[in-house]
Amino acid sequence: MKTIKIFAFVLLAGLAxxxxxxxxxxxxxxxxxxIATDFSLKNIDNKKxxxxxxxxxxGYIVIFTCNHCPYAQAxxxxxxxxxxxxxxxGYPVIAINPxxxxxxxDDSFDLMKVRAKEKGFTFPYLLDEGQKIYPQYGATxxxxxxxxxxxxxxxxxxxxxxxxxxxxxxxxxxxKYVENAVDALLKxxxxxxxxxxxxxxxxxx
Amino acid sequence: xxxxxxxxxxxxxxxxxKDDKKEAIPESKPLKTYTQDGISVDSYNFLGxxxxxxxxxxxxxxxxxxxxxxxxCVEELPHFEKLxxxxxxxxxxxxxxxxxxxxxxxxxxxxxxxxxxxxPEVVLLNDLDANSWINKVDPTWSGAIPATVIxxxxxxxxxxxxxxxxxxxxxxxxx
Numbered sequence: 001m002k003t004i005k006i007f008a009f010v011l012l013a014g015l016a017x018x019x020x021x022x023x024x025x026x027x028x029x030x031x032x033x034x035i036a037t038d039f040s041l042k043n044i045d046n047k048k049x050x051x052x053x054x055x056x057x058x059g060y061i062v063i064f065t066c067n068h069c070p071y072a073q074a075x076x077x078x079x080x081x082x083x084x085x086x087x088x089x090g091y092p093v094i095a096i097n098p099x100x101x102x103x104x105x106d107d108s109f110d111l112m113k114v115r116a117k118e119k120g121f122t123f124p125y126l127l128d129e130g131q132k133i134y135p136q137y138g139a140t141x142x143x144x145x146x147x148x149x150x151x152x153x154x155x156x157x158x159x160x161x162x163x164x165x166x167x168x169x170x171x172x173x174x175x176k177y178v179e180n181a182v183d184a185l186l187k188x189x190x191x192x193x194x195x196x197x198x199x200x201x202x203x204x205x
Numbered sequence: 206x207x208x209x210x211x212x213x214x215x216x217x218x219x220x221x222x223k224d225d226k227k228e229a230i231p232e233s234k235p236l237k238t239y240t241q242d243g244i245s246v247d248s249y250n251f252l253g254x255x256x257x258x259x260x261x262x263x264x265x266x267x268x269x270x271x272x273x274x275x276x277x278c279v280e281e282l283p284h285f286e287k288l289x290x291x292x293x294x295x296x297x298x299x300x301x302x303x304x305x306x307x308x309x310x311x312x313x314x315x316x317x318x319x320x321x322x323x324x325p326e327v328v329l330l331n332d333l334d335a336n337s338w339i340n341k342v343d344p345t346w347s348g349a350i351p352a353t354v355i356x357x358x359x360x361x362x363x364x365x366x367x368x369x370x371x372x373x374x375x376x377x378x379x380x
Contacts, residue, residue, distance in 0.1 A: 070274045070306070104276070140365070141349035162348075165334045168306055172333075197339040199304055202277060202349035202365075 029138015058090030141200030161196035
C-alpha cells in the first residue's frame, strides 16, 4: 500500500515536473550550452555595437540592465568593477537595456546616456530597440546576466543568472557567481555554478 | 485481503496524522516587527515565510510578491485589495509579501501602506540570498516581480505576470 502510494506520488511528481519543464521551455530562451545570437544595437555614443566587433575577446559578460530598477542600480558599481577586472582578460561587459522607453520613461535612450555619464560606465550600454534581443536570450528581468564564451561553434552560453548573492551589500557577498564563472572559463575549467536566480524588475516591453 | 485492507486503513490513519501535523506548523516568529504610525509589519526570512506558502486547510491563499518601487506591482495592488474585500467571507486570504529593501521599510513601505490604506496583511521578506529560495516558491519563477501564488491545500498555481481584476478573479475561481 505504502509502495503504491509512493509510486503514485513519484508518478505525479514526474508528471508535474514534465509539465513544468514544458512551460519553462516555452518561455525560456537560452539554456547553458546554447549558442547565443550576435546583435547590432545602438550604443550611447550613437554607434552600433556587435559582439563580433570585439576581435580579441575570449567571451562576453552580457548584462541586461536598466536605469530605473533599484536592483540594477544596486549593482552599477559592481558591473563597472567587473568590466574593469575582466575586459583586459578578454571578457568585456556588454550592458543592454531591454526595456521599452515608451513603457518606462526612465529608461529612455537620452536618460541612458545621462546615467552612463553620471556613473562613468566603462562598457557599451546598448538599447534593445524594438525589444528584439532580450526574448531570444530569455531575459526576464534586470539585472540578468549571460556569460558567453567564444568557441568554434559560436558564442556559447556558460552561465545565466545573478551577479552575486547579496544585492543590498557588496561587502556581505558570499558567492560571486559571475566572477567565479569567468575565472573558471579563463582557466579552461568547467563553470561550477551555471545558473542562479535573483529578484529583479520585470522587463517592460 | 482483510489484512491488506486493515493495513491500508493503518496507512491512511498514519497519513491523516501527518496532514494534521502539517496544519500544526506553529506560526513563525518574525525576525523583527517594524511599527510606525499605528502600522506594524513583521519581517521574516524565507524559512519563516515558508509555512504561509503551504498551509493545508480549506482556505484559498493568494500570495503576491511585490515592492513599493515596482511599478507594475503597485499598479495591480488595487486588484488584490478588491479581491481581499470581496472574498473576505469566502475563505480567501490575500497575503502581500513585500521584498522592499529592509532599510526602506520605515521610509517607503510603511508610508505606502498608510497612504494607500492597504487592508490585506503585508509582511516583509528579508532574505537577500534569493537564489536559495526562489525555486522553493516555484521552480518556474525567474525572480522577476510581480509574481503570485494561489493555492488551496495541495492545489497551487504560480504566475509571473501582472493581473487585471478580472484575470485575478478568474484564476481564483479555479480553486
